[in-house]
Amino acid sequence: MSASVLPYTVKPHPVTGVYSGKLGTWLFLASEVMLFGAFFSTYVLLRVGAPTEGAAVWPTHEQTHLSWKIGGFNTLVLIISSVTMVLAWAQLKMNNFSKARLYLIVTFVLAGLFLVVKLTMEYYPKFEAGIRPSTNIFFAAYFVLTGLHALHIVGGMVVIGYFIGPGASLWKKDPEYFTNRIECTGLYWHFVDLVWIFLFPVLYLL
Amino acid sequence: MADSHADISKHVKLYIGVFAALAGLTIVTVLASQVDFSGPGHVVVALLIAGIKATLVAAVFMHLKWERSGWIWWPLVLCAFFFVVLMTLPTLVATESRDRAPAGTWDTIPVREAPAHSGGNAESGH
């Protein structure tokens, strides 16, 4: 209830020029940058510092069993989902709730598709072939990085699912508030896409 | 930020354009990885393309292009700076091992007979 009396949850603050949710989301994303930064840094360090001989040598492309076709497909899926996400927001801005909802549903489905591809065509065959995170340092990094990214996708799906389902009722009460929430969700979603944009070349191509 | 309908439909066109660019760059980065560059060429090209794509997403989809609030920009600048600091870690650790005296260095230091110097400092080096 006190949330309803707090100022600047919907309208931007006249001086700072943002509403609270947007600022909060950006700050959260800043911390996420540092989180993934630490992971990328670890990856670079382990790769550059990998021994050139012995059991712990960095695997070659053939040994990593990563197909750029699957990775590239998933990249496209995420990029499209990013576009549909931002289009959902644009439709809300143009007062077109049903179209916006459709775009949200498309985003949700695409996110699901990403996970299905990831699980059935990448993780599962690797487990079948006896590859585990403990197999070597590359797979340790691969599973932790992509696993954490996948968790972020799941988190995003929960939020998007909420706004397709029960959260949608806010549109009737306060359309501007709802639009803002979709914008913040979008910011997070684009960030998840952005992380993948780096993960794809680093893991699959280099 | 732009709010009227006309502006938003202009935005929509831009979004589609950016999407095309992102898809195109994804193909380019895959193709580039097939080309045989010498040395670190692969890494530079791949990260450059990823950087362009990331910039496009941040600027257009995340609306940073239209963002005027300093309270969003400053934390991001700060974050970018510390991100760079974080990314120097591999270099730091690499320098650590490079600066370190090679194994065996300290084996060859002559041991001095005891009470000549009470300090026993090993400044003789190599």
Added chain:
Amino acid sequence: MSHDEHHELSFIRKYVFSIDHKVIGIQYGITALCFLFFGFCLMMLMRWQLAYPGQELPVLGKLLGEEFFPGGVMTPDFYNSLGVMHGTIMIFLGVVPLLVGAFGNYVMPLQIGAPDMSFPKLNMASYWIYLCGGCVMLASFFVPGGAANSGWTAYPPLSVTATTGQTWWIIGMVFLITSSLLGSVNFIVTIVQLRAKGLTMFRLPFFVWSQLVTAFLLLLAFPPLEAAGVLQLADRVLGTSFFLPEGLVISGQQLVQGAVPSGGGNPILWQHLFWFLAHPEVYVLILPAMGIVGEIIANNTRKPLWGYRPIVYSSIFLGFMSFIVWAHHMFITGMGTSLSMFFATTTMIISIPSVVILTALVISLYKGSIRFNVPMLFALSFLPMFAIGGLTGLPLGLPASDIHLHDTYYVIGHFHYVVAPGTIFAIFAGVYYWFPKVTGRRMSEGLGKIHFWLSLIGMNGAFMPMFFVGIAGMLRRGYDPAAYAANENLLGMVKMSSWSVWMLGVAQLPFILNFFMSIVAGKKVSANPWEATTLEWSAPSPPPHGNFEAVPVVYRGPYEYSTDDRKDDFFPQHLQAEA
């Protein structure tokens, strides 16, 4: 108060799952004080083993069970667990939640004239996640092998090969980090968005500034540790080897992790990621403490803080620099000279803003008509205590002297002077100072003075000897100081430390008594018992839901004391100047 009170909230919504920043602040405060006392009790146990190594612990030794106290004597593993848990609990479950969670949550929104935090539900979530983290930490005492026992810094490879308690420690840490991250987002947004009309950034009380800088530190420094925690968890649970080098041999045995020894990791990486957080964390521990002390000094000298702007700029600079000094914790990892030089230089630079702040606080006392009440006594003693802690840190920031002092009791003495008589005294000062705002009653001055003097003696008696035994070479993590002939002459001072710690424990009894008695029987006071200027004192005590009776407007800076044109010697921020 009237506009949104349509119905009374149920007891649970009002006091347990509350979204009111004041209730959450109190929840944080009580929980964290309990953890603080618990962490202190762990230390009192450890001090027995140090003072009387190998002797049976009277009474408690039998009660604590054969597993950890065979024959009433503490096992080395349990001693290690106590060390880890003391450090972890004091820092992550006690001090930070008190400074940020309790004082930050309760006082900061009041000081900026806000009705609540920006995201009240997020605020509630951060408390409950913090509590979960705390419970996981406590539960880890009961897993096989006991709680984590690889040092509070959890250095691999030891931590990766340690008993199950370490896994619980990491999970607990992930909870605590998540809680801090949510909290810091909330703090920054609140300070940026919800300041009262007229309250520009340079009219903010210094306490609010310190919370803002602290929140940024938490926001940007904690995620790398979270990442490192996830990696260490993977090492322990999934059998990866992010932090295990190839060909690691432990006790003459080639290490075999899981099914396949994969290797290829780097133990130094953990240290980098850990200290990338843990150095900014030091300033998380000290900045809000400086904020509290600043408020109390301005109020009790009846003068504006001397050099308000330099103090603010210094704290921003301090926050910034704290990100690029971390490797001074790692001089003896075999780091090259050029790197050591860089980090030694940044470390010397970061001491400048700390000294600026401290000096400004000291100069603020000059020519003030000082009121020596209990909060002021604690705030005043903060100054020399923190100065001792800070100055003894300089030799640790220089590689040459650090090589000798590293891992000795000198280090323990140094950071405890910063955090224990420094920060914890500031916390006590804050408790005494804001208690009337929270409860509408004042704590007893008499009991408070007993608490203060005994604590001051106890703290110095406990930590001062550590500098001497440390310089003499006694190692910090040793289980049995008497085992080394070199420590023979130091045992007296170790005993002195221990007895001081136990006395310090006794010294907290008047505080506990005072705290609970004053809640029910303390002297009732008005809204502004200290005749202070900042906004929190313009709200009723205790403030109702929504905080202020009328939306406050601010007309002046935070510390307008003893202005010439007024009858009272203080000019509250929310009062308009008389024509």
